[in-house]
Amino acid sequence: MKNRINWTATILIALGSLLILFPLYMAVVVALKNPVEMARSILSPPIHWHLENFTRAIAMTDFFQALANSAMITVIAVTFTLLTNSMVAYAIARNLNRRFFKFLYYYFISAMFIPFPLIMLPIVKETSALEMNHPLGLSLLYIVYGLSLNIFIYVGYIRSIPRELEEAAIMDGASTWSVFWKVIFPLLAPINATVGILTCLWTWNDFMLPLIVLNEPEMATLPLKQYIFQGQFSTDYNTAFASYLLALSPLVLIYLFAQRWIINGVTKGALK
Amino acid sequence: MRRRRMAFYIMTVPAFLLFFAFHTFPALQGIYYSLTDWNGYRPTYHFIGLKNYWLLLNDEDVLHSYLFTFKYAIVATIIVNVLSLLIALGLNAKIPFRNFFRAVYFLPNILSILIVGFIFNYLFGQVIPELGQKWGISFLSSNILGNEKWAWVGIVIVGVWQSIAFNTILYLAGLQTIPDELYEAASLDGAGKWRQFRFITFPLIAPFFTINMVLAMKNNLNVFDHVIAMTGGGPGRATESIAVLIYQGGFTGGEFSYQSANAVIFLLVIVTLTFIQLKFLQKREMEM
Numbered sequence: 001m002k003n004r005i006n007w008t009a010t011i012l013i014a015l016g017s018l019l020i021l022f023p024l025y026m027a028v029v030v031a032l033k034n035p036v037e038m039a040r041s042i043l044s045p046p047i048h049w050h051l052e053n054f055t056r057a058i059a060m061t062d063f064f065q066a067l068a069n070s071a072m073i074t075v076i077a078v079t080f081t082l083l084t085n086s087m088v089a090y091a092i093a094r095n096l097n098r099r100f101f102k103f104l105y106y107y108f109i110s111a112m113f114i115p116f117p118l119i120m121l122p123i124v125k126e127t128s129a130l131e132m133n134h135p136l137g138l139s140l141l142y143i144v145y146g147l148s149l150n151i152f153i154y155v156g157y158i159r160s161i162p163r164e165l166e167e168a169a170i171m172d173g174a175s176t177w178s179v180f181w182k183v184i185f186p187l188l189a190p191i192n193a194t195v196g197i198l199t200c201l202w203t204w205n206d207f208m209l210p211l212i213v214l215n216e217p218e219m220a221t222l223p224l225k226q227y228i229f230q231g232q233f234s235t236d237y238n239t240a241f242a243s244y245l246l247a248l249s250p251l252v253l254i255y256l257f258a259q260r261w262i263i264n265g266v267t268k269g270a271l272k
Numbered sequence: 273m274r275r276r277r278m279a280f281y282i283m284t285v286p287a288f289l290l291f292f293a294f295h296t297f298p299a300l301q302g303i304y305y306s307l308t309d310w311n312g313y314r315p316t317y318h319f320i321g322l323k324n325y326w327l328l329l330n331d332e333d334v335l336h337s338y339l340f341t342f343k344y345a346i347v348a349t350i351i352v353n354v355l356s357l358l359i360a361l362g363l364n365a366k367i368p369f370r371n372f373f374r375a376v377y378f379l380p381n382i383l384s385i386l387i388v389g390f391i392f393n394y395l396f397g398q399v400i401p402e403l404g405q406k407w408g409i410s411f412l413s414s415n416i417l418g419n420e421k422w423a424w425v426g427i428v429i430v431g432v433w434q435s436i437a438f439n440t441i442l443y444l445a446g447l448q449t450i451p452d453e454l455y456e457a458a459s460l461d462g463a464g465k466w467r468q469f470r471f472i473t474f475p476l477i478a479p480f481f482t483i484n485m486v487l488a489m490k491n492n493l494n495v496f497d498h499v500i501a502m503t504g505g506g507p508g509r510a511t512e513s514i515a516v517l518i519y520q521g522g523f524t525g526g527e528f529s530y531q532s533a534n535a536v537i538f539l540l541v542i543v544t545l546t547f548i549q550l551k552f553l554q555k556r557e558m559e560m
Contacts, residue, residue: 004366005367009366010365010367013359013367013373014373016359016377017373019433020377026399042398042399088284088287091283091284092284094280101284104284111295113490113539113542115493115515115535115538115539115542116494117518117519118298118535118539120519121302121305121535122297122299122301122305124523126294126298144287145294145295176275176276176279177279201381205382205383205386207384207385207496208496223384223387226386226387240390252383255375260375262382263375267441267444267445267448
């Protein structure tokens, strides 16, 4: 009984997965055709591959510039999120019996409930007054805003790490800093993967913050670039879809190679 | 000991200050501006008390954006949770290519909602109408997003398509915490599939149900990218969500302080709703 394949579930899951894949198939097909082929049949696979759609999209949206911006913002945000947010969480997790740290814990977590529209208008004033309306400033915002959720994820995990591990190091005269970097941080690897993946997905795909913070077209991230050029694409679906695929492809490629690892990372965060 | 304590402060105080400067301070500013008549760029402004709030209560556009946002959030939250629980059950069952299907179902979660919205825009605007005409099905032959009455359904479809992935993963994580022996014992006692789900699976994943409902509701209430990508709030103002209204009114409509007041009300609504949801769902968890 245990080893029998459940065929009803298999068929339903397979049908459902077609609903996921169909829009993506359509996007690939449109990106590879030209208007003449599209007029003949809207969904059939392309007869000739019109790769010039992609070269046109690259030139129109300045793809490599946007790719570099997105990559820089994401790499900086993920790296410093892991290094700083874990440290803040460690200090909080080990001092929850003290008033200041307990306050910090609830302060960061309760900020999760503040809807972004409330700070959307003032933060634009603030970032432009501080001249932070560029990719680096944006990265800083991601690192800071991530604290809310990340403190929640990290603190739960750190509290499950037995204190004895640290006490041995403390007896040997290690400072709090070296306890954190040499004992705790390496133990955080699985949860760092979770936080890193979630931060990466968020910063790479985010549209709202770049929309309001960045004000020069050459600073635009990949999603923002698609939005800026939307008007110019309006009738040229083939170039537009080539451009969308280009913007989606870096993460999709990474996902193809690391999907099991990525899904497990997200699941681990959910279980804590 | 003192040095130890000092280190913990050095670890946290900068983060606290930065968070205050870039999150709490703007939030407080937003609350303050909501009591003024500032349009966002004029050099001077006046304190006008609660006038913005009073005007908001009688503003049909605002009322309309709340109706759309709630309709969207409630429908999308229910559909997402039902479907993702079903998918998680399916992916947890004994099926071939399980890892492949898991990977497929998680795929939408790594895609930008804005671009997904653009892709669906084409699907609703070009592909479905053409197929509808070809097959002679009249209700498919026009663009649903251009229909004032039905455009919101198009946005729900995109929202559901994209966010099912994450909820499915959370449910799947929950299902994997349930030991197999429970099901074996239940089936020995003659419990059918439905009774097993009703009395074992569902109660045991209750905490995951709570988290999923609260998270999905909160995310759905903030719906923004989907609307910007697909309708821009139209046709008319049929799909203008609260976040879209605050953005558009605040940045380009000269309603900075007015929309700040709207955002304050939105904050109160979200906090109240989350508390009600948590209280209600957690009570249910304990009773089960």
